[in-house]
Amino acid sequence: MTDSFEKPERSCFNLTHYAKLMPESHAMFVMPPGCSRILRLSSIEEGISHHFTMFNLEPADVINGNAESILIDGAQRTIQRLTRDGRRPKIFAVFVSCVDSFIGTDRDYVMTELRQMAPDIIFFDLAVDPINRDTMPPLVRFHNTITALLEPADKTRSALWLGSYLRPAEDHPLRLKLQQQGIASRHLLDCATVEELRLLGGCEATIAATAVAVPAARKLKERLGISYYNLVNPADPDALTEEALLAL
Secondary structure (H helix, E strand, O other), X not given: OHHHOOOOOOOOXXXXXXXXXXXXXXXXXXXXXXXXXXXXXXXXXXXXXHHEEEEEOOHHHXXXXXXXXXXXXXXXXXXXXXXXXXXXXXXXEEEEOOHHHHXXXXXXXXXXXXXXXXXXXXXXXXXXXXXXXXXXXXXXXXXXXXXXXXXXXXXXXXXXXXXXXXXXXXXXXXXXXXXXXXXXXXEHHHOOOHHHHHHHHHEEEEEEOOHHHHHHHHHHHXXXXXXXXXXXXXXOOOOOOHHHHHOO
């Protein structure tokens, strides 16, 4: 059972830690001050605050229905600033908080406007919706969105680990077993460019290290034929067994 358990939290984390897994990117968070405060403090603690821009959504904005204009204007000003600084992103992630579910923000309209405004940038709609679990938890949406960029590529003797904002530990039992079989362990943190991210589609397998990555792993299997190993639930009938994984 040692190989089948991966402590989900690994330490204190939130969406800012996962957002840094996107290469050549910038993230914009639009949410009430109480929510953004947590993200601001943790990003400063991690030394990654330069990867993010945060705008507060005040009570008056909710009442007056200004969310769409705040999102569009905030993204435009942020991209202009980054461009002036020579840091124009290739990926721009828009995070809105769960209050969006109550006020009915038209995110499709927002994303259409942003994509027309900057067609050279990949825009991610990454709603933070921890209240309505009937839709999609934010970390599941994040993994589905970022792995959608993977493209068919020449196969390499490698396995892509998904579901943790940290690389698998050097002494992780499964990583060591893969290494003995000549299978390299890859992680989103290995990618410095969007092109390197796309090439992860050449991995021979995906390892879902936590439950939030299982849906993305299944989608990669359907779309690119990349089989996956469910580290959380090795009895998953659609997943590789450990023996099959090591025999790749």
